[in-house]
Amino acid sequence: MAQGDASAFTAIYDRHAALVYGICKRILGDPAAAEDVTQSVFTQLWAKPYSFAGGNFGGWIARVARNASLDIVRSAAVRRREPEMPTDMPSDNVLEDEVFERVRAGAIVEAVKALPADQREAIEQAYFQGLSYREVAERMGAPLGTVKSRIRSGLRQLWEALHRTVAT
């Protein structure tokens, strides 16, 4: 029985650790801190597995890792808290399932690189730096409407490019 528990959890770790660690490292820019947050994310998953309410597990744990890392970047006086375990994500995102289950890792990197620079910059600032679109607009020196459009178009182009790789 104990073996069964450990192997189930270990399999989950093996499948998702690169995603979690990669997000943490990208946001924090510090491998040691990324290791700590990765450990904390999986510890919380072990302690609160019921926080995952369904849907795509990869998408969910990516969000946990992102929030935990951004929390550290943003924190000041009181340094950090345990990772937030979101429970409000819709559970029927078949498009997200397709990204996680069917798209090659290499294709994803290529699709991101292929985005127009202004779109890539806008969505990366929003996602990896946790900026609102207003903050992105301020940093890029671009009108709000332009940034809204860049983020929406960039995400859509990213999805469409990946969807084509699956379809062909």
Place this chain on the structure above:
Amino acid sequence: MSTVHDETMLDLASLYAIEALEQGGDEWRLIRAHLPECAICQNEYQVARAGASALALSAAEAPPAALRARVLAALPARTAPSNVVLLRRRLFVALATAAAILVGVGAYLSTPTTTTPIAAAPTPAASNATILTWTAACAPKLGSRCHAKGTISASPSKSMTFAMHGLGPLPRGKTYQTWVIAPGASPTPEPTFLPDSRGEGSVVIPVAPRKGLIVAVTVEPAGGSRKPTTTPFLLGKIQ
């Protein structure tokens, strides 16, 4: 509240999916109200979220091999492994290719559960790892009024993971907060946390363990305090 679909809503759906709207702001509240009513915006939201997931995956990078052993060794002992059953069931539904992960789940679900520390079944990597741990216990003067216990484990990256159980629920507006007290020094504020429904909680304290440090837990106002406002009830000393 009924909302009207227009091009602005499509932008907001996309921004909401990537969490680029100010949480609680007017636009955030508007799109949250609109999404359940509008299939077009729901589709835009799903496209954007799939795009955001692709962005997340583009950052994937294999962690150091030693982290795996560290994670498994630092997991707190479970008193209610039924959580794992629930997690497995949800993963079974969610992960189309997870069949290999879930081998034996049927047998597990039909078998009575027992207290099962995950570290009891170390992986090959874990068996070679040296993990230093210390225990934390209730302040003696609290006697039978306190049932909390904790385990502090060291990590090679100069931090401590503090896993606790037996924590009581807190009234609204209160949080648990950890502290590190060096010999002769004032307590330094460390992470706040709320326990789950089983009274379990854990935090990563970004301080390297060293002999003589005391790790403590107090009850504080939500958001945490710069100095303790109550007496620590759970204490662990690094030996």
